[in-house]
Amino acid sequence: MTDAATPSDPRPPKPRPAPVPDPDSAPYWAAAHDGRLVVQRCENCGTYQLYGRDRCLVCRGPVVWVEASGKGTVYSFTVIRQNYARPFRDWIPYVVALVDLVEGPRVMTNLVDCAPEEVAIGLAVRARFEPVSEEAGIALFELDR
Numbered sequence: 001m002t003d004a005a006t007p008s009d010p011r012p013p014k015p016r017p018a019p020v021p022d023p024d025s026a027p028y029w030a031a032a033h034d035g036r037l038v039v040q041r042c043e044n045c046g047t048y049q050l051y052g053r054d055r056c057l058v059c060r061g062p063v064v065w066v067e068a069s070g071k072g073t074v075y076s077f078t079v080i081r082q083n084y085a086r087p088f089r090d091w092i093p094y095v096v097a098l099v100d101l102v103e104g105p106r107v108m109t110n111l112v113d114c115a116p117e118e119v120a121i122g123l124a125v126r127a128r129f130e131p132v133s134e135e136a137g138i139a140l141f142e143l144d145r
């Protein structure tokens with residue numbers, strides 16, 4: 001049986017897909033597993049960046065992982081109303097959003113624990129975390145009411 005799903009697919013839900021950490025991303029996934037949001041900060045020019053890279057995108061300086069505030073604002077979003085692939089079919093409708101972190105990086109995420117009608121560009125949001133494997137968690141965001 002393929003993984004292609006239909007509205008009448010009788011198979012049980014699947015867990016949320018888990019990332020496979022690599023040397024550049026492992027600190028991010030491990031921090032999220034432990035309930036912390038981290039970003040990279042350039043030791044030379046102070047620029048924050050995410051996803052993880054070996055050097056600063058601006059000046060090629062060395063970078064370190066630092067804890068982020070977990071706060072941001074909705075830059076843009078869409079509401080997914082049709083996705084029959086497991087596990088997503090049990091979430092519809094759900095919100096996929098681009099969130100601008102206070103520190104600067106923009107991340108793609110899900111907004112959770114809110115009705116899609118409540119979401120608007122510019123709303124304040126804050127991170128929460130969901131472990132998805134022994135070594136990784138993901139950052140989801142909720143409205144910062």
Ligand SMILES: [Zn+2]
Binds near residue numbers: 043045056057058060
């Ligand atoms: Zn730099």
